[in-house]
Amino acid sequence: MTAIQVVVVAAACLMLYGTYVAFRRSELRGAEFAVWTAVWLLLGLVTLFPDRFRAIVGPLRMARLLDLVVISGMILLGVFVFHLNRQLRRQDKRLELLVRRLAVAESADQRPGHPQPGAEEQVDDVAGDPAGAPGGEDLALREARSQESQ
Amino acid sequence: MNEGSRVAAVLDAIPRSIGACARVSLIVVDDGSADDTATVAANRARVVSHVINLGKGAALTTGCEVAHDAGADLIAVMDADGQHRPEDLPALVEPLSSGRADLTVACRSLSREMPWAMRIGNWGLSEAFNVLFGARFQDTQCGLRAFTRDAYEVLRWRSTGYSVETEMLVHAARRGLRVVEVPITTIYHDRYKGTTVFDGVHILGDMLRWRLQQVG
Numbered sequence: 001m002t003a004i005q006v007v008v009v010a011a012a013c014l015m016l017y018g019t020y021v022a023f024r025r026s027e028l029r030g031a032e033f034a035v036w037t038a039v040w041l042l043l044g045l046v047t048l049f050p051d052r053f054r055a056i057v058g059p060l061r062m063a064r065l066l067d068l069v070v071i072s073g074m075i076l077l078g079v080f081v082f083h084l085n086r087q088l089r090r091q092d093k094r095l096e097l098l099v100r101r102l103a104v105a106e107s108a109d110q111r112p113g114h115p116q117p118g119a120e121e122q123v124d125d126v127a128g129d130p131a132g133a134p135g136g137e138d139l140a141l142r143e144a145r146s147q148e149s150q
Numbered sequence: 151m152n153e154g155s156r157v158a159a160v161l162d163a164i165p166r167s168i169g170a171c172a173r174v175s176l177i178v179v180d181d182g183s184a185d186d187t188a189t190v191a192a193n194r195a196r197v198v199s200h201v202i203n204l205g206k207g208a209a210l211t212t213g214c215e216v217a218h219d220a221g222a223d224l225i226a227v228m229d230a231d232g233q234h235r236p237e238d239l240p241a242l243v244e245p246l247s248s249g250r251a252d253l254t255v256a257c258r259s260l261s262r263e264m265p266w267a268m269r270i271g272n273w274g275l276s277e278a279f280n281v282l283f284g285a286r287f288q289d290t291q292c293g294l295r296a297f298t299r300d301a302y303e304v305l306r307w308r309s310t311g312y313s314v315e316t317e318m319l320v321h322a323a324r325r326g327l328r329v330v331e332v333p334i335t336t337i338y339h340d341r342y343k344g345t346t347v348f349d350g351v352h353i354l355g356d357m358l359r360w361r362l363q364q365v366g
Contacts, residue, residue: 092310095202095204096204096208096310099200099201099202099204099208100200100204100208100211100212100215102200102201103179103198103199103200103201103212104198104212104215104216106198106199107196107197107198107199107216110192110197
């Protein structure tokens with residue numbers, strides 16, 4: 001067993017353990033646990049028993065097993081980056097909506113007619129908007145609809 | 151954001167009636183400031199505070215939605231750092247109230263008073279916009295703008311950062327809004343706040359994306 005095999009197998013074992021711990025803490029769902037476990041097991045097995053996997057390299061018209069591993073890894077990485085980017089965008093939108101709802105609700109509460117202890121008096125021209133207190137709910141609903149349509 | 155030292159002077163200088171607008175309501179969006187911006191502004195305007203910093207585009211959305219829901223007929227947006235002069239507001243609002251325009255965009259002169267990096271960036275981005283969208287704007291990046299209530303309903307943007315100004319113009323071009331540029335004078339207090347080179351690259355990327363979407 002070469003040094004690089006030892007390093008890869010150790011890393012795979014460590015990640016298997018991390019995946020199991022995350023699953024036990026309910027940070028991963030069943031399907032996610034299964035996918036990640038399969039990824040780390042496969043990595044360990046390919047590293048430990050490369051000869052067993054050489055049989056599938058030929059039919060895929062690849063020169064070496066390493067090429068297959070690298071290409072598979074890149075595809076997997078691309079899928080995960082895409083998924084993460086999508087999740088991040090969704091979280092960004094949700095966070096923005098939440099912050100805006102809080103801001104509008106708090107601002108509406110501080111206006112005349114919604115007295116707050118210790119709140120300072122507002123100047124007339126600001127307090128007396130023609131339509132009265134703005135619809136924080138309307139704004140939230142509109143944004144939610146906008147996000148649904150996206 | 152973090153304009154506690156300047157926001158009071160800006161708000162105090164805004165006239166309480168502007169041209170045909172007999173009544174002016176002030177809304178300050180405090181985008182997660184760490185200083186006393188909200189406290190200082192609270193005595194002078196309605197303050198809407200983001201608990202965390204979301205970015206300029208998001209802050210403008212909040213302010214404009216609040217104004218829209220409050221029944222505003224015309225909405226003007228300006229920075230709180232004092233670089234825009236409230237004295238320019240009447241000239242900005244006049245084309246809207248006279249029905250000549252749906253959106254007015256302040257236009258800064260690229261003089262030596264503007265920091266050189268900003269001058270190059272603004273010129274480059276404006277030219278890029280003009281080439282990509284077949285427009286003839288002198289300044290696509292100035293934050294001092296005004297629009298009618300109907301125009302805002304068309305303009306509603308998705309950008310949360312500094313691309314908001316460009317996105318407004320893209321929507322205006324797509325929906326055939328009448329846009330008028332109004333020359334103004336700007337005062338530069340702080341060289342290290344506001345847009346950076348990275349923001350400029352981001353804006354350019356967004357511009358290309360919107361152009362491609364238009365083609366598609």
